[in-house]
Every structure is written in structure tokens, then in C-alpha cells.
Amino acid sequence: MRIRIIDIPEKGLYYKIDDSKKSLKVFDEEIPILERVSGELYIRKHEAGRVSVKGNVRVVLELTCSRCLKTYRFEIVRDIDESYHPIDDIEFGERKHLKSFELDTCYYSEGELDVESVYMEPIYLAIPMKPLCSDNCKGICPICGKDLNEDFCDCNRGVRDPRWKVLVELKEKLKGE
Ligand SMILES: [Zn+2]
Ligand SMILES: [Zn+2]
Known part of the structure; x- marks a missing residue:
């Protein structure tokens, strides 16, 4: 789902996350989703094309314990508070000269914000590299x-x-x- 920045009203846009995808792909692994991706986002436009997104996202995944190989429920709940800047202003060749603080910044391109990547990124970041059903498995x-x-x-x-x-x-x- 992509939202055109130009379509965001001055008072902001409320977006209800209700994503029925059945699994996530992490590297070669397909992780089943037990309770759908849900949450809400509040998207606002600011000066110089900056777009702020605040809200939260929740999902329950079925992970496989890397020690006992049993599956278990893993709930992810994350707050979202992020700013996105238009990247089209920056010439391609200039991108590698971006200062480190600019590399930490999130960007959108072609006047559109990819809402799915906004709420999926914190989920991907929260998935443990080495899942454990319990610390003392x-x-x-x-x-x-x-x-x-x-x-x-x-x-x-x-x-x-x-x-x-x-x-x-x-x-x-x-x-x-
Ligand atoms: Zn285990
Ligand atoms: Zn044995």
C-alpha cells in the first residue's frame, strides 16, 4: 500500500493497519503469522516535504526454537515514531556523500510513502536471530x-x-x- 504524499490532508491521515498476510519471509525461512498484523498510524505532512508517522503495530508469529525445534508463540508490539524525507532531491551520485546522521534518516521516493514498509520494518527488526522458546531451553x-x-x-x-x-x-x- 502506497500513499501519495499529495493526498495527505493538512490535518493528517489516520491509517488502520489490518494486514491479512499469512506469513513473513526472513532470509529463506517462511514464518507463519498466528495473529494478523494490526495497529494504527497517524501520518502528517510537515515543512520541506517531511512526513511524520506515529502509531503502533502488533503481530503474533510462530517461531521455531533453535534449540529444541518446537514452535512457540512470539508476540511483537512496537511503537512507531518516524520521520520520512523525500529522497528525489538528492542526486544519485551524492547519496554516498550523505553524512552519517542523514543515513539514519528514513526516505520516501516518487512522492509516495510505502506504508507497509513503515509498519513491517519494526517487526522484522524484532525477530530474534536465534529464537528460543525460553532462555533456559x-x-x-x-x-x-x-x-x-x-x-x-x-x-x-x-x-x-x-x-x-x-x-x-x-x-x-x-x-x-
Ligand atoms: Zn526450546
Ligand atoms: Zn541422549
Whole structure:
């Protein structure tokens, strides 16, 4: 959905986010959406073509835990408070000379604001690189495949913790006797 800046009334524009897409693509992974992308935006025009967007966005995703491989609900709620500047004023060759504060700035081009990217960007940024169903998820045993959150196993997983090494050696010694 693109909004033409020229169509934004002086008093501003209210935009209700109600996006029924069923999944998000992050790299090669398709992440299912459990509760649709919703929220609201208030878009206003200012001097020098600046456009401000304030509001919030919410979505519930189904992530896969990187340790135990179970799926879990992950709710994202974000406030949005962003300014967009027209980029058409800047010659292409000049873009690489932008000062760092200008690179932090958001831009729109061709007189249109891409509303979907306004509310999807904070969602993409909130998706963890290494999703975990809980901070203390124990994961699955790489040898027997048991979910270690639910059960123990006797596999020797080559634990590197020296305190365990002593116990493992002791156990081996007792076995040998
Ligand atoms: Zn887990
Ligand atoms: Zn095991």
C-alpha cells in the first residue's frame, strides 16, 4: 500500500493497519503469522516535504526454537515514531556523500510513502536471530534426539564443563572395577 504524499490532508491521515498476510519471509525461512498484523498510524505532512508517522503495530508469529525445534508463540508490539524525507532531491551520485546522521534518516521516493514498509520494518527488526522458546531451553540431545526439557538421557554428549569431566571419569573408573 502506497500513499501519495499529495493526498495527505493538512490535518493528517489516520491509517488502520489490518494486514491479512499469512506469513513473513526472513532470509529463506517462511514464518507463519498466528495473529494478523494490526495497529494504527497517524501520518502528517510537515515543512520541506517531511512526513511524520506515529502509531503502533502488533503481530503474533510462530517461531521455531533453535534449540529444541518446537514452535512457540512470539508476540511483537512496537511503537512507531518516524520521520520520512523525500529522497528525489538528492542526486544519485551524492547519496554516498550523505553524512552519517542523514543515513539514519528514513526516505520516501516518487512522492509516495510505502506504508507497509513503515509498519513491517519494526517487526522484522524484532525477530530474534536465534529464537528460543525460553532462555533456559535445554534443547534436544544430538545423540538420542530426546527433548531434554521433558526427559533426561544417559548419552555422553562430550560435556566440556571440567566439573562434569571429573564425574564422567569417576563413573568410567567405577564401571571398570
Ligand atoms: Zn526450546
Ligand atoms: Zn541422549
